[in-house]
Amino acid sequence: MVVAAAAAFSPVLIGDAYAFKLFGITIFGKEEDEGQQVPDPVRYHVDLKADTADPDLKEALENSSRLVSDQKQPVSGDLGIVVKARDDRERLIATLYEKARYGGVVTITVDGKNIDDLPPNPTFDRSGPVPVTVDIAPGPVFKVREVQFGGDAANHNPADYDLAPGAEAGSLAIIKAGDKIVEQLKSEGRPFAKLTERKVVADHKSDTVDIVLAAEGGPIAPIGDVGVSGEKTVKPAFIQRxxxxxxxxxxxxxxxxKAGERLRALGVFSSVTIHEGDALAPDGTLPMTIEVSEGKQRYFGVGAQYSTTDGFGVQGYWGHRNLFGEAETLRIEGSVSRLGETTDIGSLDYSAGILFTKPGAFFPAATLKAGIVAKTENPDAYNATLVTASLGLSYELTDRDTVSASGELSWERDDDAFGTNDYLTFTLPLQYDRDARDDKFNPTEGYRATFSVKPGYEIFNATPYAAFEGSISGYLPFGQEDGLVLAGKVAAGVLIGGGGIENIPATQRFFAGGGGSVRGYSYQEISPYNDNGDPTGGRSYVTGSLEARIKITDTIGIVPFIDVGTVSDSTFPGFSDIRAGAGAGIRYATPFGPLRLDFAMPLNKYEGGTDYGIYAGIGQSF
Known part of the structure; x- marks a missing residue:
């Protein structure tokens, strides 16, 4: 198998393999020579000269130049260079306008001749790369002198659109101002709002710009009949609702x-487009049509993760996205973890479950979830076998706020510091979640806060108890294009009731440590310990993490971080034994989220405890 894998993936062993790609990303090897795909290939060398001391402007010009970005790729014929150069001049002038440089001049020569002086079918010396020179005189920065808003935008304040007198008159700011005016009018319920005039006059004597923007709101019209097209197996009434x-x-x-995002999130559609009517209906409403294209309803997948403290883990699942015509999902999944961390098959972690989800249950904003999961857990703190059945309902209060409630019945057998014990518990988890992040997979600003209450009753010992947990994470960007993002998270929990801690199942006690908690320590290593040195789990915990997510390139970043945490056997968190781990990670941006690789060491390790941890996964750590 090793030899077969090497032969399949190594470009050294297979001469015809140019590169290996995953999800469109070249992992290793080189792409095919572009020159072999271009008829009459001609190579060139470009020298871009920008007469400016502004590094941001120079970088913007270099980034917008296709001559610069594509100079490793040949063009088709001598005329191809000229066409590319003329297109580049337009792009560079547009970039100068974006930077409020309306007096800029771009001069491009090919093989020493100005592109405006070249014949229709030029010929160049191809004994080497054809020399191309781009000279840019940016000119002065133009300022806003006067702004006139007309029509339904007459009373608007130019300062609200970054067009106050004296501000830089960049073309993008002017375009965005017009778009913002139309967007604001539409948000007033005017679907036919449009910009009727946009005029920009630059005065090269005073280096100023006069701007005229006028808009027409049109009639106020509510939503009318909503039709559905393109559906095959999903019920159109459900799509509309x-x-x-x-x-x-x-x-x-x-x-x-939001309607489009909501429908796409169901996973049953490959595309969703909402078409607005061109005219109002006789009753004064605006008709609409939701056009969908259904994707494959059955799916399967596999996944894997690895850390030096927890070993390898593999997962597999099969699912159906539209059981009864209303995007109901059935998912069957299984996993094995701690591979390599232990050689005892009986000490591996196993999980198998069947999960059912019905979106739009009872109310459009409600989702019904039911499932049954059987699994074993064998961290250092305990060995547990449990079966849990659950039934719950979540409800979207707003686009950011969700509440959920469920009932869970669980049987569990534990072998831990208190011996071997059986538990039968019934719990009622309640949770509130506010998610104000700008991106769920790679957030750069905003925050997320959660709070949960989990009252429970252990039936065998007639023991009531309750767990309270909360967390908040925040993100603060700095620099251009969010080159630095400070990310922080704090979480805490308290477990009350239950008599002695031994009366509560091990999986419901509090531990810390591992990839999702305090990195550098093994999974659930942070815990109170009894006189024999056995971890018992605690009644309270506090954890915190701080990361500096630094972008090195558009795809590569580094993340130094520090995690801290403590777990106490008292109801109120104690801070006499705080454990901390620190390290750094690498992030590689992909279309499906950043690939993450972290290395961490405990700053005050347990005696005989873990020395370091390496963690890999997809997405940020929080």
Whole structure:
């Protein structure tokens, strides 16, 4: 198998393999020679000269130049260089306008001749790369002198659109101002709002710009009949109901955007497009059509993760996305973990489950979830075998706020510091989640806060108890294009009731340590210990993490971090034994989230405890 894998993936062993790609990303090897795909290939060398001391402007010009970015790729024929150069001049002038440089001049020569003086079919010396020179005189920065808003935008304040007198008059700011005016008018329920005039006059004597923007709002019209097209097996009535675009409600571009996102998130559609009517219906409403394209309903997948403290883990699953015509999902999954961390097959962690989800249950914003999961857990602190059945409902209060409630019945057998014990528990988890992050997979700003209450009753010992947990994470960007993001997270929990801690199942006690907690320590290594040195789990905990996510390139970043945590056997968290881990990680940006590789060491390790940890995964750590 090793030889077969090497032969399949190594470009050294297979001469015809140019590169290995994963999800469109070249992992190793080189792409095929572009020159072999271009007829009459001609290579060139470009020298871009920008007469400016502004590093941001120079970088913007270099980034917009296709001559610069594509100079390793040949063009087709001598005329191909000229065409590319003329296109580049337009792009560079547009970049100068974006930077409020309306007096800039771009001069491009090919083989020493200005492109405006070349014949229709030029010929160049191809004995080497054809020399191309780009000379840019940016000119002065133009400022806003006067702004006139007309029509339904007449009373708007130019300062609200970054166009106050004296501000830089960049073309993008002017375009964005017009778009913002139209967007604001549409948000007032005017679906036919449009920009009627956009005029920009630059005065090269005073280096100023006069701007005229006028807009027409059109009639206020509520949402009308909402039709559905393109569906095959998903019921159109469900699509309309789940979109939450209801006839008679106020028209809103944001509501249309959220409706599309909501339908795509179901996973049953490969595309969703909402078409607005070109005219109002006789009753004064705006008709709409939701056009969908259904994707494959059955799916399967596999996954894996690794850390030096927890070993390898593999998962597999099969699912159906549309059981009964309303995007109900059935998912069967299984996993094995701690591979390599132990050689005892009986000490591996196993999990198998069947999960059912029904979106739009009872209410469009509600989701019903049911499942049964059987698994074993064998961390250093305990060995547990358990079966849990659950039934719950979540409800979206807003786009950011979700509440959920469920009932869980669980049987569990533990072998831990208190011996071998059986538990039968019934719990009622309640949770509130506010997610104000800008991106769930790679957030750069915003925050997320959660709070949960989990009252429970252990039936065998007639023991009531309750767990309270909360967490908050925040993100603060700095620099251009969020080159630095400070990310922090704090979490805490308290377990009350239950008599002695031994009356509560081990999986419901508090531990810390591992990839999702305090890195550098092994999974659940942070815990109170009894006189024999056995971990018992605690009644309270506090953990915190701080990361500096630094972007090195568009795809590569480094992340120094520090994690701290403590677990106490008292109801109120104690801080007499705080454990900390520190390290650094590498991030590689992909279309499906950043690939993460972290290395951490405990700053105050346990005697005989873990020396370091390496963690790999997809997505940021929090």
């Amino acid at each position: 789940y979109s939450r675009l209801n006839k008679g409600e106020a028209y809103s571009p944001e509501a249309l955007k």
